[in-house]
Amino acid sequence: EVQLLESGGGLVQPGGSLRLSCAASGFTFSSHAMNWVRQAPGKGLQWVSLISGNGDIIDTADSVKGRFTISRDNSKSTVYLQMNSLRADDTAIYYCARDQNRGDLSTYDYWGQGTLVTVSS
Amino acid sequence: SSELTQDPSVSVALGQTVRITCQGDSLRRYYASWYQQKPGQAPVLVIYGKNNRPSGIPDRFSGSSSGNTASLTIAGAQAEDEADYYCNSRDSSAYHVVFGGGTKVTVL
Numbered sequence: 001e002v003q004l005l006e007s008g009g010g011l012v013q014p015g016g017s018l019r020l021s022c023a024a025s026g027f028t029f030s031s032h033a034m035n036w037v038r039q040a041p042g043k044g045l046q047w048v049s050l051i052s053g054n055g056d057i058i059d060t061a062d063s064v065k066g067r068f069t070i071s072r073d074n075s076k077s078t079v080y081l082q083m084n085s086l087r088a089d090d091t092a093i094y095y096c097a098r099d100q101n102r103g104d105l106s107t108y109d110y111w112g113q114g115t116l117v118t119v120s121s
Numbered sequence: 122s123s124e125l126t127q128d129p130s131v132s133v134a135l136g137q138t139v140r141i142t143c144q145g146d147s148l149r150r151y152y153a154s155w156y157q158q159k160p161g162q163a164p165v166l167v168i169y170g171k172n173n174r175p176s177g178i179p180d181r182f183s184g185s186s187s188g189n190t191a192s193l194t195i196a197g198a199q200a201e202d203e204a205d206y207y208c209n210s211r212d213s214s215a216y217h218v219v220f221g222g223g224t225k226v227t228v229l
Binding site: 035037044045046047050057059061062095097100102104105106107108109111112113114 | 151152154156158163164165166169170175205207209210211215216217218219220221222223
């Protein structure tokens with residue numbers, strides 16, 4: 001059974017940092033691109049970042065570029081999101097999502113339950 | 122970067138058919154995927170590619186695409202189909218991905 005378990009969320013002050021983790025199980029982790037998608041309270045889904053299976057393709061939304069960095073450790077079946085210089089508008093539930101491997105890098109067939117990040121003083 | 126536009130809300134009578142649309146330039150090149158999200162839950166993939174359903178998704182869900190518009194149709198809507206529905210696709214910029222704003226489906 002495919003499982004994605006996010007952790008690392010919490011309350012952080014503006015300008016602070018957090019590192020989110022997403023531990024995967026139930027599939028060959030290195031064969032799938034992984035993504036972070038966020039959802040601000042009462043708002044829609046927003047793609048944040050993706051990393052290919054071997055890490056050679058990385059892309060990040062313009063709204064967080066230069067502040068957020070995605071990475072992965074295939075030996076631990078875990079994908080990370082390092083978030084620096086956090087702002088109030090980064091407050092959201094952060095989901096990790098597995099790419100289905102169709103080649104379009106935008107079909108997410110499994111999602112974690114999300115971890116809440118709150119940026120507030 | 123591109124945008125995907127969805128109607129904010131739509132309602133459908135129980136057992137009737139509803140179509141949700143998603144418009145954007147990226148859809149001329151890429152297929153949309155569709156996700157269902159119920160309150161307090163993570164999104165669930167319901168349609169991908171030309172018209173494919175993941176295992177476990179009822180066949181009352183179908184997808185289509187023409188030009189810059191992708192559509193999700195629920196034929197014979199059930200009470201449990203009441204949810205927010207989001208489309209997404211690859212963007213024209215590098216490997217960016219874009220989501221639509223979501224459509225809230227109410228089953229009357």
